[in-house]
Ligand SMILES: O=C(O)CCC(=O)C1=CC=C[C@@H](O)[C@@H]1C(=O)O
């Protein structure tokens with residue numbers, strides 16, 4: 566693939582609205598934009614999705630930088646690539662650190678698609694020309710505020726509403742929300758805020774006809790989730806517990822969930838994401854694409870992945886303007902009536918807005934190949 570240079574760019578962007586979950590609130594997002602450049606002048610872009618603190622999974626912005634600079638980029642410098650699928654094999658000796666791996670692999674996938682003059686969606690084998698998306702709404706100060714925000718997003722046409730729950734912000738909130746929105750597709754994400762002792766509380770949520778409950782129990786568990794799933798009707802969706810095809814198979818065999826949330830960063834990149842997708846297709850497990858409050862580059866990767874056929878449920882990839890005053894891509898991602906039209910120009914299909922990119926960049930490092 567003749568990569569001649571790799572750029573690592575550290576960005577900082579402020580979210581339009583703070584995003585609160587069971588573990589805390591995010592207002593500013595620090596992340597890396599990776600850029601792989603070939604001898605012909607093609608540029609491929611990727612994005613890292615770890616947060617500044619290790620509350621979602623153990624990775625952070627700082628560990629991403631350490632692992633990319635000290636381990637992963639040297640591996641890429643030492644090896645010639647023919648296809649982006651080779652990246653995850655080369656990275657295998659480095660344990661974990663999936664978000665660091667995905668940030669680099671993403672730039673290489675985009676570069677590959679641009680070299681072939683095809684869209685990233687096509688390079689992955691995706692066929693959909695448009696995708697349906699939902700929106701994820703953080704915990705609000707009051708239920709009335711939450712209901713107001715849900716109303717705005719239902720009106721905007723988002724295909725499903727994801728709410729964050731935690732002990733003390735669950736049954737009564739969902740009861741009021743369900744009463745206001747009897748027919749809306751609603752799901753709840755707990756980000757592992759409950760334990761085995763709380764199973765009775767989760768059982769009560771069966772009353773609300775939720776599409777699914779996402780990651781109610783521990784971030785590293787699939788055994789207790791299987792027990793919980795056997796006692797509730799609402800499908801469990803696993804997020805934090807799934808890092809690979811192997812995790813997906815084990816969760817399927819144990820009956821730990823009925824739905825999988827695929828996040829490219831959490832599973833180590835597009836190659837692994839596609840393997841998980843293919844397994845779920847074969848076993849009839851619905852999947853959807855999770856979000857990590859990405860800038861436009863990560864959002865574009867999510868859109869391309871979602872064009873694969875087993876992404877049958879609306880994902881988290883809402884329009885750019887829900888997150889940012891100004892995004893770093895042109896045009897921004899627009900969801901009209903909950904539908905995003907998949908770009909068909911080469912690679913991620915969106916141009917980088919160089920001025921915006923520079924505005925949010927704290928520093929750049931260049932690695933020669
Ligand atoms: O809109 C998005 O990008 C999705 C946001 C979202 O729901 C999440 C992002 C990151 C961590 C979590 O809080 C949560 C999730 O677990 O899916």
Ligand SMILES: [Mg+2]
Pocket residue numbers: 754756779780804805855
């Ligand atoms: Mg989640």
